Amino acid sequence: MDEPRRPTLRDIALAAGLSKAATSYALRGIRGSEKTIARVQGIARDMGWTADPVARALAGGRSGNVAIIGSLGDLWRQGLAVMLSEALHEQGMFSAISDVDTSPERERNALRALTLRRVDAAIVLPVDPSALYWAEVPERIQLVSIGDALLHRPVAHTVLFDNEYGISTALGHLAELGHQSIGLLAPSLPSTPGRPAQLLVQQLGQERGMSVAVASSASSVAGAAEAATALLARKARPTALLCLSDSLAFGAYRAARSLNLDIPRDVSILGFDDSELAPLISPALTTFGWDEAAIVAAGIESVVNDDAPASVSFRPEFLVRSSTGRCTSAP
Template identity: 55%
Template structure:
């Protein structure tokens, strides 16, 4: 069959396939129908030169198919999470518009305003400031799912929550069991935002374990954080271990330790908090708290259509070569 001139319609495709409009639409998006029917409809669409007109579909259905995805993409784990969210949405016939909040509340506000202007039908966000009022700028009809923290500034939004208390306690307990009593805490610097739950929990948990905590803030990007970590390691009373609230910051500790002539874990133990794919590639491998990313993504996307839940995910300690007993 040769391609026909002009824009082909869904009715043209349905007629060629011998199916109803609804059945053709579902098969084209892979949502319903046998594998053979889905393949046949897609092959016919290609032969006819049929392409979806997103504007026409939005006008006909009242749905745009677009979902806003927002996070601070200098963080390596959030980069990966955004990719996984995009793929999961694509499998459902949806499209993602990704925005980088860059750990900046004012930039996040502009992103929310842009999502509202684009009339996204949903938003999956890793918020910089979950307490901000600007989350209310999204229409109540827009399904918003917050990943990591509940949106206190938009009551009623769905959430995928992290059991940070368990994660922080497990990481500190691992260092304490190895004999570390002076530990650095490296947390992402978030200008003009409230303290993050994991960071707030750290001081109280460290105290119960007999750990003297030295907390410092650093830029989210690995390269930008190296100088901040270097000053921590240059102190005469430097810590024997460092717990980082992201693997991106842990990789900065690796670089700063190497520059200072310190060996990991002989001179310095390091614990991360994401189990990013690079954690097994650095030498030695990074001990870190691992999240079930696939389950987190599935729960977040599911709540776009079934809002109101708040599943809680607990990380798992993965011990590799970056931790050992202090000298």
């Protein structure tokens, strides 16, 4: 006799007359009115749904172990990795965080190690999303990529960022302030078709008639300070620095002060991920805020729910603070 089909999230959503996302949140009791949560959980019980992800995992011969792998040098990524780990634990699952720095070789070794461990899934913040080694990960291990699509693992779920909106907004803001000479501080990661932010700055800057000088940097404040110093020490130095993370922006602050440049009178500085320190430093950093809680929820959803969307995209909020100002004159 055939085993009865286990009800899916889609089945419960149809019975409840709700979207799959709303149903998922109600099943976990984290969003929705008390009445809606009770109604959805009642429907799930009647249909034989097992809400506990650990029980579901064990029933399918799974371990409940999830790896979190990424280049975690900057503060925002570190915080996101911790949030992911805490969210997995709230789901009754287990996590281990691996920092692979900016090394594709270390990333590949971390992925190879997954085959020797009882791991059901890996949430990755990839160093090189275009690398061939993503195809080497066994199909039994579900991959969820945050920030970049994996070109050689197209079935992997993705949580993407609307970098085009962020870059366009940043350059538009600087253009309105009269800046035409821009320095771009980018992390020292492989430049690939899956990571277009640096190319977008150059492309959109050119369309606006801006001059863009690019410097690559380690994610540390000291490394960013060194790269920013090289940009700002130029004879025709940029009047604004766009930094693709707040950690890089903090290094740019150090570089500006070492050169006795005032922020924002002599140089405007923008970050890109609204670190907790961004509004606390002086002057407060103009940057972009991301809904980290929603990003984490989307990543976890891809791990625990078979019917989760294959790809979700997030748009940042532009936070104008005191680190950007009108360009007084070219140096």
